[in-house]
Amino acid sequence: MLASRTQAATTSPGVGVGDTPDTHNGVRFSWIPYLWFAPAILVLFLITLYPTFFVGWLSFQKTRYYELTGFVGLANYAEVLSSSAFWNTVFVSLTYVVGSLTGAVVLGMAAALVLNNAGPTGSVLRVFILFPWTLSMSVVGSIWLWLLNPSFGPIPYLMQVIGLEPGLMLGDPGLALPLIIIVTAWWSFPYVMVMATAAMQSIPQELYEAVEIDGGGALVKFRYVTLTHILPTLGSTALTLSIMYLTLMTLIIVMTGGGPLGSTTTLSFEAFRGTVQAVNIGPTAVVSIVVLLINVALGVVYTRLTGRVTG
Amino acid sequence: MNATSRRAMIKAAAALTISASVSASFMERAAAQATEVVYSTFLDPNNTNDPRSAAQTKMIQAFENKHPDIKIRLLVDPTGQSVTRAVKSRSDTPDVIRVVSFGLPEYAATGNLVPLNDLVKKEGIPDDDWLLPLSTAQIDGKLYGIPQDFRIPILVYRKGALQEAGVTPPKTWDDVCAAGSKFKQPNVIGFAVPLGATGGIGGAQSLAEFFLSTMLVGPTGQYFAPDGKIAFSKENFIRAGESIKDFFTKCKVTSLRSAQMGINEVHDGLRSGTIAMTNFGLYRFKTIQAQGAGDDLGWAPAPSFSDADKQTVYSYSIALNKHSKKQDAAWTFMKFVISPEAQAIAAEGGEVVSRKSAYTTPYLQSDAGKNQKQWAELVSQRGRAVAYSPILSTFHTILGEAFQRMVLKDESPENAYAEVVKRYDEALTKAQ
Known part of the structure; x- marks a missing residue:
């Protein structure tokens, strides 16, 4: 018995107890x-x-x-998908995701490019710039709520000093979403910076030297060496952030509560509010499913991009 | 050390070990025998800055000393979200729930609270030893929660700002409107009316709690019907809407900046002095004083349409989970919490405790308890309880948005009323 098992294991790796032919x-x-x-x-x-x-x-x-x-x-799908409020929420969500992502990527890239060539000072500054990313969303929301307070916040005060009318800030239905986007971008751009820096540091120096020999300037170096190399990393970073933005709601709860007039009500915030408030949470589940489907779609793209990065 | 003493030492150590093990086993058994009651509260016992937390801890210690067979475990839930989910999902904990009275119908509608009428009757708890009769706390004839403390909106103001503007604390809404032209400082809001969606239950809770739950009810005393339908009249709504819109637009006593504010922004405005006055919760008065306003903070009865109008009062109540497996122990704890003895301890935290007989204690006769005693008198004289909606958080959201639209988009109060009624009726129909 023992001999036959040993023989089987030797001739066919991985075959043993529990095997069936x-x-x-x-x-x-x-x-x-x-x-x-x-x-x-x-x-x-x-x-x-x-x-x-x-x-x-x-x-x-x-x-x-x-x-x-x-x-x-x-019935729940019909109710939700035929509601104009739902499509308004979808629009707000997409605006929020695209706006925040644009801000975070532009700021993150700029910070990475500047600090990558700043030597030891860059390393120190990078640690400080990481600070917003380390804060909890509720703390970030509370800090910005104070900074933007139209009565005693430093930002409206400075605007008044230089002759600008700050208005209602987060109380203005037309301004609340852009301000939330700015705060989200501020909070998340260090993540882009870290990922972009890591990708930039893996670019062979010889490529830059080759561009210099060919007479290429800084713009050519950025376009054809830096950007080409970091694009897959940047893509997967952007998708990670998109998924995060789509499900993020702490900042909105703290800063605007979805208002004024629903101008900052995103799909995830609506799903949260519905679960807490509604008696019939079936339609709220539909909203969650919509968020899930968008995230799955983004996830598929993410997986493909990650595949490009890893091989 | 010789052999004899070493042996004696070993013997002593063995004896000590055995006796320690036996004691530990007895203690464990004793602890296992004690019934643990889970009590949900928004007061965190670790918050040393809140005197109400210290009073709560003291009160629980007094209970446990009296009833060593019952241990109280706190479920600290500042936002109430965890308890709401627990009640809605028929959880067996928390056993005892501290809930705001306007949130009680929402919990009662789940069918997961014990009606306390029979227990109260059996214990002989009097109906009249309360700032407002216990019967006023009933929902459709059933008592789901017993008030621990009462809250009535008060006018909170900065004495210096009113003095500088030459304004005396207003008694009526007309007085508030007339004060508008007197506030000249650009960064000071004369009278804040918070329309914002942040903080509280469903957004715009401050607007409903400190203004509309009184203004909409009017002299009839009807807010919501027992079936959850709107019971306030169109006339009352339009009158309230016009008054509040006028504060923003005609009287200019309220800055548009106030439209974004929730309860916490108003709190910050009062303590920093950027709000001269507003209707606010008496439960935050001491905290605002301590956080910078000091003696410059004053209070007066809240303004209303006429200076003797009733004000809507609510309470923090204590309720019993229908699915609790320890209902007897939980009720023992509840009886203690609403006893004059426990109420006297809670009063030291600054609450306007609900039992009349607690007001004879030395603390509430002293200067430290002077405000609380006056607020208690205000509750008794001008307070009234109203029935709330079983979907109050949804109502607050709808109400806040309608008032924001009225002020920020210049909608008429009539349109705001139509919006509130339509959206609320739809929501109620779906809920039912």
């Missing part, structure tokens, strides 16, 4: 590896997949708070 190609099928993976798969199922499937199931149900009271088919 594969009648098609003669290779034995082993369930042992699946057994080893089972705890991880179980944990993954419990903490990620089950809640996701449950929200999906919930989106087809009528509920009384968290109690399911009946299957309603696509």
Whole structure:
């Protein structure tokens, strides 16, 4: 018995206890590896997949708070997707994501480029610039709420000093979203800076020297060496941030509560508010599913870009 | 050290170990026998800056000394979100819930609170030993929560700012409007009316709590009907809407900057002196004084349409979870919390405690408790309880947006009323 098992293990690696012969190609099928993976798969199922499937199931149900009271088919989807308020929220969310991303990428890239050539000073400055990224969102929100307060905030005060009318700041329906975008970009640009710096430091110096020999200036170096090399990293960083922005709501809760007049109500904030306020949370589950689908789409793009980075 | 003494030492150590193990086992058993009651509260016992937290800790210690078989574990939930989820999902904890009375109908509507009428009757708890009769706390004839303390809106003002403007604390809304032209400092809001969505339950809670829950109710005393429908009249709404819009636009006593404010921004404005006066919560008075306003902070009864109008009062109440597995122990704790003895301890934290008989204690007779005693008199004389919506947080959101639209987009109060009624009715129908 022992001899035959040893022989099997020697002739066919990975085949042993629990193996069953594969009648098609003669290779034995082993369930042992699946057994080893089972705890991880179980944990993954419990903490990620089950809640996701449950929200999906919930989106087809009528509920009384968290109690399911009946299957309603696509009624929740019809209710949400036919609501103009929902599409307004989608527009606000996309504006928020695109605006914040643009700000963060531009600022992050600028900081990376400047500090990459600043020697030891750059390293020190980089640590200080990382500061916003290390703060919790509620702290960031509270700080900016004070900075932008139209009565006693330093920013409206400085605007008044230089002759500008600060207006209502976060109380202005036309200004609240741009201000939230600026704050989000301020908070997250250090992440872009770190990722871009890491990518820049892996660029061979010879490439820059080659451009210099060919008479290329700083712009050519940036366009054809730096940008070409860091673009995949930048792409995956941007997608990570997009997913984060789409699900982010602490800043909005602290700074505007979704107002004024719904001008800063994003999909995630609406999902949060609906879960807390609504008796029937089926339609809220639909909003969550929409966020999930957008994130999955972004995730697919992210995976492809990451594939480009890693090989 | 000789062999005999070494042996004696080993024996002593062994004896000590055995006795320690036996004691530990007894202590463990004793601890295991004690029933643990989970009490949800927004007061964090680690917050040394809040005297209410210290009073809460003292009160719990007094209870545990009296009832060593019951231990109280706090579930600190400042925003109330965790408790809301627990109640809505039929959780068996927290056993005892501290909930604001205007949030109580939302919890009661889940069917997960115990009606306390029979328990109160059985214990012989009197109806009239309260600043407002206990029966006024009922929802559709059922008592789901017993008031621990009462809150009535008051006018909070900076004495220096009013003096500089030559304004005396206004008694009516007309007085507030007339004061508008007297405030000349550009960075000082004469009378703040917070319309903002931040803070509180569903946004615009300050607007509802300190202004509209009184203004909309008018002399009829109807806010919401027992079935959750709007019970305030169109006339009251339009009158309130016109008054508030006038503060912003005609009287200029309220700056547009106030439209963004929530409860915390008003708090900051009062302590920094950028708000001269506003209707606010008496429960924050001491804190604002301590945070910089000092003796410059004053208070007066809140203005209303006429100077003797009733004001809507609410309370922090204590409720019993229907799915609690320790209801007897939980009720024992609840009885203690609303007893005059525990109420006297809670009063030291600055609350306007709900039991009349607690006001004879030395603290509330002293200078330190002077404001609380006056507020208690105000509650008794001008306070009234109203029925709230089972979807109050949604109502606050709708109300806040309608008032913001009225002020920021120059909508008419009539349109604001139509918007509120339409959106609220839709939300209520969906909820039911």
